Amino acid sequence: MSKTFKIGGVHPHDSKFSRNCAIEVLPLPQTVYISMAQHLGAPAVPCVAVGDKVKAGQVIAEPAPRALSAYVHSSVSGTVKSIGPRKDIAGNNQNHIEILVEGDEWAEGIDLSTDLVTTIPTDRAEVLKKIQMGGVVGLGGATFPAHVKLNPPAGSKAECLILNGAECEPFLTSDNRIMIERSKEIVVGAAIMQMVLGGCPCVIGIEENKPEAIAAMNKAVSELGYPGISVMVLMKKYPQGGEKQLINAVMGREVGSGALPISAGAVVQNVATSLAVYEAVQKNKPLVTNTMTITGDCLPVEKQHNYLFRIGMPLSWIAEYAGGVPEGAAKVVSGGPMMGRAISNLDACTVKGSSSLLYLSEKTTKRAAQSNCIRCGKCAEACPMGLEPFLLNKLAKNGMMDELEANAVQDCISCGCCQFSCPACIPLLDTINIAKGQVLGILRARAAAAKAAAEAAKASQK
Ligand code: SF4
C-alpha cells in the first residue's frame, strides 16, 4: 500500500487535466520585469544601471549583505530600461529591473546543449558556491535559498534527502511533466545534493496519480545507477507535499513544533529544485527558467499547456499567448486552488517560483452561504498539523493572542484542509492566516528583544 502521512489530510479531486501536455518553450516577449524579491529573505540589490547591455544568465542583482538572500540573473539579452518599484503577484511593490529584449544572447560559459553530464563533482564547497551563484532557490513554494538548506548547521546531520515529486495541489502538472521529460537531469541533481549532504540516501516521493512520472523516474534511477536513490510511491492525499507531511510519510518521523526538518534528519527539496541544481552545477546555467501550467476548469483541454517560461515574463503576455483569459473565469490564481494566490493584476511578472496560471469558474469558486459552527470536528480531523481550527477561529475573532500562541496557531501551514472540510462553510483559513501572521510577528519581536538583551548583558560584562 502507498505510504502517506498519519494525521489529517483531505482528498480533493485532482483535476490534472493538463497532465499529458508536453512542455512547450514560450517565445520571448518584448520586455521582461525581473523582481528583486524572488526568494525567501531580503530582496537582492541591483548591480546594473539603466542603459547597461545584459546577456541572459548574467548576474543583475546580488544578495543583500548580511541577510538571507539570493542572486538574481537576467533571463534575456537586451538593455536595462528602468529600475524601480512595480507590483508583484502578491500586489506588493517590489524593486524590478525592466529589460528590453534584444536577440537571445547568453552569458559566456553557459552550456545550453541537451547533453547529459553525469559525473558528480566531489568538491562540496565549490558545488555549494555554484548553487549559490546560480541563484537556486526552493521551487516547491517556499523559495528558500538552496545553498543554505543544503548546508545544515554544525551538530546536525542529514540522514535522508527527500525529493518532493508529490505535486499534491489539484490542477498543477508542471512537476509531473519535468519528471517525465527531464527525469535524468533530476536524478543527477539528486546525486549532486547527496554528495553535498555527505552521501545520505535519497528518496523521491511521488503521488500514485502520476504513473508516467513514477515509471520515468524509476527508469532514470536504474539507468544512471547512483547508489542510494530510490522512488517511493505515495498515496494521493493533500497536503502530501507539505514538508512535515512528506517527512512523516517517507521516514515515519515527526518534526516538532517550530523545528526545522533537519532536526528530524531530513532535507527536503522539490524535483524542480533538483533540476535547477543540475543546471547550475553541471551546465553553469543559473535559475532563469522554470515550468508552469496553464489550466483550469473553464479552459478546454486543448487550450491547456505546460510552458517553459523565463523569469520576468508578464503574466498578461503569457495569458494572451496561450489564447487569452477564458470568458468563464471567475478567478485567476497563481499556484494551486488550495494554497495559491488570487491574482488581481495580470501585469505582474513570473518569478523563479511561479507554477501556474489557473482559471477557475464561478461554480468552483463560489462559496455557499456561511452558517454557524455545528461542532462537528471535521476541521480538526482534516488538519494535518493536529490543530483545532474551530478553536483557533474563535480565538482569532476575539483577538486572544496568548491563547492562539498556546494553541500553536504558528504551526499552521495554511493548507486550507480545515476550510475545505467545513460543512458550515466558515472561512477558517482566512481568519487563521491573519492570526498566524500576528502571532508570528509577536514571536519575532520577542526573539529580537531577547537577543538584544543578551547582547547588552554580554557587553556590560566586558
Ligand atoms: S490551514 Fe492551518 S489550521 Fe487549517 S487545516 Fe491547514 S494547518 Fe490546520
Ligand code: SF4
Ligand atoms: S468543520 Fe466547521 S462546523 Fe465543523 S467544527 Fe469545524 S468550524 Fe465547526
